[in-house]
Amino acid sequence: MTSQQPAPVLSRRFSVAPMMDWTTPHFRYLARILSRRALLYTEMVTTGALIHGDTARFLRHDPSEFPLALQLGGSDAGELAQCAKLAQAFGFDEVNLNVGCPSDRVQNNMIGACLMGHPDKVAEGVAAMSEATDLPVTVKHRIGINGRESWDELCEFIETVAATGCKTFIVHARIAILEGLSPKENRDIPPLKYDWVYRLKQAYPHLEIIINGGIKTFAECHEHLAHTDGVMLGREAYHNPWLLAGVDSEFFGEQAAVTSRHEALRAMFPFIQQELDRGVYLTHITRHIMGLFLGQPGGRQFRRHLSENANKPGSGLEVIEQALAKVREPQPIAES
Secondary structure (H helix, E strand, C coil): CCCCCCCCCCCCCEEECCCCCCCCHHHHHHHHHHCCCCEEEEEEEEHHHHHHCCHHHHCCCCHHHCCEEEEEECCCHHHHHHHHHHHHHCCCCEEEEEECCCCHHHHCCCCHHHHHHCHHHHHHHHHHHHHHCCCCEEEEEEEEECCECCHHHHHHHHHHHHCCCCCEEEEEEEEECCCCCCHHHHCCCCCCCHHHHHHHHHHCCCCEEEEECCCCCHHHHHHHHCCCCEEEECHHHHHCHHHHHHHHHHHHCCCCCCCCHHHHHHHCHHHHHHHHHCCCCHHHHHCCCHHHHCCCCCHHHHHHHHHHHCCCCCCCHHHHHHHHCCCCCCCCCCCC
């Protein structure tokens, strides 16, 4: 992997969503091997964790991950400003405010989707962040929450936050149900309303509107890109990461970064060894590569071998090599 090369200019045409426990540095390293151009996001990090916890650990990333955005969870303007400064100091390309997570734990701390009910508070936080950093400040949000799910209320939210100078809104095309549904159910049960996101772009053509929620295929991406400025994929990009290998050619007209899954995984080996030398357990890394051979002959055996062996004491790269041997490597096409 050529981490020493300058990172491509940030584009939100295609991005991978921030996902708790999933978009860790280990997954992001693989994602960047697969695509030079996809914009990557960290997991959500709360302002309290950054200010009062192990800041360096929470903001750790490899230089090869750029372009990379930091997602913050919080609502206190002063704390958000402090964390936006940290995002710039640690070299991130963007700082994003989470106004979409529906879990009870974050609601109790005025974090996430519940802030859809407090547009003025979001605007105050975004304004403070923008004042504190030169980085782009963006907002990821739902189209509403239960009790505030009308079109007019969504427009009020957008207009209030945009008045601070915020130009980019990443819109999960579902409302969030704040009582009675788990975070997982909130990603599936409220119906998707893609047309609302399209209408936002029509109503506010001067804003950058990125669509998120339930997108799985490049065909769907192109359909959405006819109406919005960018697409953000979450679960599909994680569970089927090889999808990312087609992003550079499909959406940016550039040559693919890698030509095979084997090549991509072997390109991770120096990084994996570096992590093992730091004391990271192999299983904490391999859980993020399980989907690389999804749907491939031998893919199930690949996953089983990692599941059964990566957690053993002293496990190293040889376990991945053994797993790779379960999957046939594509042969180069003979020249005529």
